[in-house]
Amino acid sequence: MDHYINESVYETCMHSFQRKKTFNVFNSLIVAFVLFSVVQMLSILNPNTAFSSHLPESSTSHNEKKRIALIENTFTYAAYQNGSFYNFYDLHSPEMYTREGQGLNTTITENLYLLKDRPIPQGPFPFYLHPEYKDIPYITYAYLILDLVHKNNQSIVNLTDADVDQGKIFFADGENAYDVLILLHNEYVSQKEYDNLKRFVANGGTILFTEGNVLYAEVDYNSTTNTISLVKGHDWEFDGKSARNSINERWLKENKEWMGSNFLDYSSSKPLHFGFNPFNYTHYEEQYLTNPNATILIDYEAYGFPEEYENATIATYYMDYGLGRVIHLSLWGHTIDENPIFVEYFEKILLPLALGKNVTEENKHFTDERKLHLGNSTDTAS
DSSP states (O other): OOOOOOHHHHHHHHHHHHSSOOOOHHHHHHHHHHHHHHHHHHHHHTTTGGGGGGGGOOOOOSSOOOOEEEEEEEEHHHHHHSHHHHHHHHHHHHHHHHHHHHHOOEEOOSGGGGGGGOOOOOEEEEEETOOSEEEEEEHHHHHHHHHHHHTOOOOOOEEHHHHHHHTBBBTTTSSSSSSHHHHHHHOEHHHHHHHHHHHHHHOOEEEEOOSSOOOEEEEEEEEOOOOTEOOOOOEEEEEEEEEEESSSSSTHHIIIIIHHHHHHHOOSSSEEEEEOOOOOOSSSOOEEOOEEEEEEEEEEEEOOOOGGGOOOOEEEEEEEEEEEEEEOOOOGGGGGTTHHHHHHHIIIIIIIHHHOOOOOOHHHHHHHHHHHTTTTOOOOEO
């Protein structure tokens, strides 16, 4: 259904009245009423008109029960398990970087099984850095988030990347099935998952990103075998027959448009400094702001960037997109999940913001208090 009223409605109304040669007072009142009704209909059905600013805003309280889902990064687990993508990267990325430095392209036809049909782990799995034992990376961070959601008097369900890929965050009619999605280290996602996350926000949902380095590389998900294969991103592109050097961030422009930031592709082995560091954070993997429409909550006053990121801003922020909102920590969140100041900030500011509360005053109080406490001189290098 078209939600806009075009000019023909107005013209039809006026034509019916112009057929009379004279207007008495009663006719004039009818004309005024019809015109007023058309204007009111336009203001209600077309939210882009200036009249929409006079409509009452939602009075939803953050204490009301929300439909919340935590999206487990199972595609990323599959990429990081031993015998998968990172074993391929370790074997062939050094060669690729060397050839790129010489202005040459790289095409690899060996060890492609490491990029194709990698099974999604069910429970603990051997991480490529420590194949001798099994675990679930960063699971304590997920438990912390679940606990903090409950402390905000809310319930939460667990979904996976595959669920989002298959559209299970929507009802059959296309409306959002949840109010808030909380993402972890969802670095590898399918095109369908990516599109569905973007659509979720455009529909009016809120996504809280709790880690840096998200939505970075594309995979293909095979629901029949429950496996993933690399498609593009993380410096490689794979067509099933060969792998060749390619882009690092798969959706660079799109992420800037609706998520508001991009991945800071700067090695964790190199130093980066933070002029304001309330969580005693050490550089590892972060996002940097790339959309001027974002509202900064905490500017970490980072400096020491390489030339390609000169004057970049690393900040916790929120940004509206479509009818919804993105909230981004922009830090490698699980590395500070035992910091009590961070835990308090997550519980009392980030989560309430995701639940619909205006936290402007609370956030200002937090930053002012921490700067006073730290003397605005905290400087952590990594």
